[in-house]
Amino acid sequence: MSANDAKIPIRDIDTALLRAFIAVAESGSMTVAANRLNVTQGAVSQRIKRLEELLQKSLFDRAGQRLDTTIEGEKLIVPAQKLIALNDEVFTLMTAPEFSGTVRFGVPYDIVFPFVGPILKSFASAYPKVSVELEVGTSEDLKNALSKGRIDLTLTTENHTPKGAERLIHNELIWVGGRGGDSHLQTPLPLVIVNENCMFRMPMLRALERVGREWRINVTRNMDASFAMLSADLGVTAILDSTVPSYVEVLGAEQGLPDLPVFYINLYTSASGANEIASELAQHIRDQFTQWRKPPRIMAS
Structure with a gap:
């Protein structure tokens, strides 16, 4: 041989x-x-x-x-x-049962990218006959929609994990601005927020108050408009460090901005637990967050 x-x-x-x-x-x-x-x-x-x-x-x-x-x-x-x-x-x-029907899934606008795509892709591959209705809003609005039965499960971004929620990952809240910009040097500091109910609004304001920094607020109403303003160097904002797009850069103490608190991405499911399809989607969400790794940051020079 x-x-x-x-x-x-x-x-x-x-x-x-x-x-x-x-x-x-x-x-x-x-x-x-x-x-x-x-x-x-x-x-x-x-x-x-x-x-x-x-x-x-x-x-x-x-x-x-x-x-x-x-x-x-x-x-x-x-x-x-x-x-x-x-x-x-x-x-x-x-091994999965042949589910069909619709599941209503809530996601805060600030974490649609980068998490939702992989979750929906995985779930659609396993359950091609199930339609997912995506509801995007603030964490508080989504929790309210879940309690009233308008959605079946939801993710949230919060500074703690309340009773009844499941913590998936923790994230630092960080400052970001336009690449190569100098809006962080302006007085008052121009802040870009999506709406008045933004979960990151008060942590930003409290941090700036703590160091005696003045600010002014620009409300954009949606994430695309917010990132357009950041790209144009018309202000700064705070986002989770897992969601930093390539066209902004991370700002911090070297740029004169104060530390921000840690936030958590939580999962809420219906208290009734009667929707089997929602339970399967919840497991896909857990699996995707278990596998997820933070992308590298682009730091301000």
């Missing part, structure tokens, strides 16, 4: 090992990863050890208190996320 005829052994990677790897890579902690996966810390440690032995690579730097990925570990993150997502897609495709 020639060398070319020799059989190459098939090596399969257990997705449980990859899930443990991603959980530790994102949290930097075996304990946090164990809580997220609902297993023991020892089980997570064993799965990481098995994965490293299988790949014959060290995936984490264990020198400090936080577990940071090595170069080899960093290379594995995106392929591992893709493999986990494909595994879940196949499982859902083959």
Whole structure:
């Protein structure tokens, strides 16, 4: 038998090992990863050890208190996320019930990008016969719509996670302005907000009051108009650090702007829990946020 005829052994990677790897890579902690996966810390440690032995690579730097990925570990993150997502897609495709109908999904206007597209794509692939009606508004308006039964579930952006809500991720609230702009130097500081009920309005004003900075407000009524004003260097605003588009830059203490509080993206579902389709969409939302990683920031020079 020639060398070319020799059989190459098939090596399969257990997705449980990859899930443990991603959980530790994102949290930097075996304990946090164990809580997220609902297993023991020892089980997570064993799965990481098995994965490293299988790949014959060290995936984490264990020198400090936080577990940071090595170069080899960093290379594995995106392929591992893709493999986990494909595994879940196949499982859902083959086991999911044949739902049809409509589900009404609320999303705050400030997080439509970048989260909603991947969520809807994943859900449509699993349930092609289900129509999703998207309701966009402020977090308070969406919570009110949910309580009155006008929507089936909603995301919110809030500075805490109230009783009855499920926290998905936390995000820093950060200042942004036009690329290469100088509107942050103006007095009074021009603030761009979508409407008076914007969840980020009061945190911005309180932060500016704390440092004695004067301001004036420009209300735009929609996100497209807000980003157009930012691009034109007609003001600054605050957004979540997960939603920074490429045509603005992040501002901070070096530009004379005060720190802002942390916000959370929360998930609310109907108290009745009677809508099976909404429950399936809620799970797709959880899965997408578990896989999500922050894009790199463009900082002001």
